[in-house]
Amino acid sequence: MAPKAHSVGVLVFDDMKMLDLSGPAEVFSEANRYGADYRLTVVSVSGKPVRTSIGLQVPVDTDADSAPAFETVLVPGGDLLPGRPVDPGLSAAAKRLADRAGRVASICTGAFILGAAGLLEGKRATTHWQHTTMLARSHPSMRVEPDAIYVKDGTTYTSAGVTAGIDLALALLEEDHGPDLTRNVARSLVVYMQRSGGQSQFSASLQGPAPRTPVLRLIQDMVQADPAADHSLDALAERVRVSPRHLTRMFRAELDTTPMKYVELIRFDMAKALLDAGHSATEAASKSGFPSYESLRRAFARHLGVSPTRYQHRFTTTRSGSRTATRTEPDTREGS
Structure with a gap:
């Protein structure tokens, strides 16, 4: 027919x-x-x-x-x-x-x-x-x-x-x-x-625009300068001399997120940049402030739907593809 x-x-x-x-x-x-x-x-x-x-x-x-x-x-x-x-x-x-x-x-x-x-x-x-x-x-x-x-x-x-x-x-x-x-x-x-993961894995950054409020810009600078430091809500509030509740309201009002989620995004972007530069996933986790590779892996799963290693294989170089050029049928059960 x-x-x-x-x-x-x-x-x-x-x-x-x-x-x-x-x-x-x-x-x-x-x-x-x-x-x-x-x-x-x-x-x-x-x-x-x-x-x-x-x-x-x-x-x-x-x-x-x-x-x-x-x-x-x-x-x-x-x-x-x-x-x-x-x-x-x-x-x-x-x-x-x-x-x-x-x-x-x-x-x-x-x-x-x-x-x-x-x-x-x-x-x-x-x-x-x-x-x-x-x-x-x-x-x-x-x-x-x-x-x-x-x-x-x-x-x-x-x-x-x-x-x-x-x-x-x-x-x-x-x-x-x-x-x-x-x-x-x-x-x-x-x-x-x-394909596995969404289009965020192709984006340059998940942070979006820099904060306008001086207090929030100061927090961004502090986290980027020393991502492995204690950036808990209480610690951040004490450093900028506001209450934890007020700091949470400021993040909600301007960035529609929480302080802890924002800290994770900064660390996550730093980890992506380190992976792009060729660092191992373990090194990227340590240098960007994640307590372990497993915590970095969970962050990648939340934000991108792929593991740090898979992300790095996709975006670090095109040369790895030449070694498997004879394979003409990709496994359709998993994303490229």
Whole structure:
């Protein structure tokens, strides 16, 4: 029996990320080799070709007004989206396509287009880790999940940055055709069906902006200067000459966290930097103020969902991959 055709419309625009289009498109194209029947249509607002972030021109099949109804609509992102208002014509086109689609999905900063189109109001969503705070501020009713690789809320999907579009496309493929076909596609493309850990493991820091309050800035400086010292709530409060209760209120008011969680984040960021510099996990734990490797491992599990050793293997060098280049089928039970 021939597979049921599934129409996919991709809304493209100038300066869009090329991989946001090509990554999911390769997943669907590869799926067709294993028995699916995805039919991709490239749509722009005007019907004219667009130029991508790498300078290549992408031909377009139709304009948004003439486009048929699609079962799936994909909206890629672009580097310029978070820093300027979304073009009204682009958001309106996204709204028209989405209203007639079975499901709509954004890749990376494409979430800003869906947000401008009113398609994420009151919904859970994500975007590239660099822009989750801005997305949340721009759309207060949206519940942004900053660590998610992708988020499904009803028939609306959003994904993290760039390559997360491949993760999202695999998830859509599994919904349509089940895990066996999806596993074949993942193996063929040499990617994982589901990577372990969220996108925080790719971020530069978990601390966020430096505190504005002088007392909190002083605490940050003290912890960074001597992370292994006693930074308990009572000790910190005594050093800055406020009560523990008042210090806790200050952290809640400005940083929406507790003093102890903030101390752990500073130590955690220092441990990440030490691992990136080539220190062993045990050394990183000691130098960053964790009492043991086990306590560091638990912190990594909480924040990133991976162990310190696995984090280091992923981000210290690319050379380790050359030793296993002959392996073409990753273990799909565990993240890359």
